[in-house]
Amino acid sequence: MTFHHFGKELQTSDGSAVRGFSIDKKTELEAVLRKAQVELFTKTKPEFIYYGWQPFSTANLVNSENLPTSTFKLKVK
Numbered sequence: 001m002t003f004h005h006f007g008k009e010l011q012t013s014d015g016s017a018v019r020g021f022s023i024d025k026k027t028e029l030e031a032v033l034r035k036a037q038v039e040l041f042t043k044t045k046p047e048f049i050y051y052g053w054q055p056f057s058t059a060n061l062v063n064s065e066n067l068p069t070s071t072f073k074l075k076v077k
Helices: none
Strands: 030-034 037-041 048-051 072-075
Touching: none
Parallel strands: none
Antiparallel strands: 030 037, 048 072
């Protein structure tokens, strides 16, 4: 997935691996940052991708100004 309006780059707020992506709102997916893109790893094609949907999220994706990425639900085509 590609992000727009992210400043100079996407990064994590704590320098760790990206956290907060899921296909079922429960199980976290492995994710890797590639400039304006987040690459997600899953065994099956999901219907939706969720970001930051846990009640007490540990999601850590921020832009170059250190502003957090908002919670979202994305339908996969």
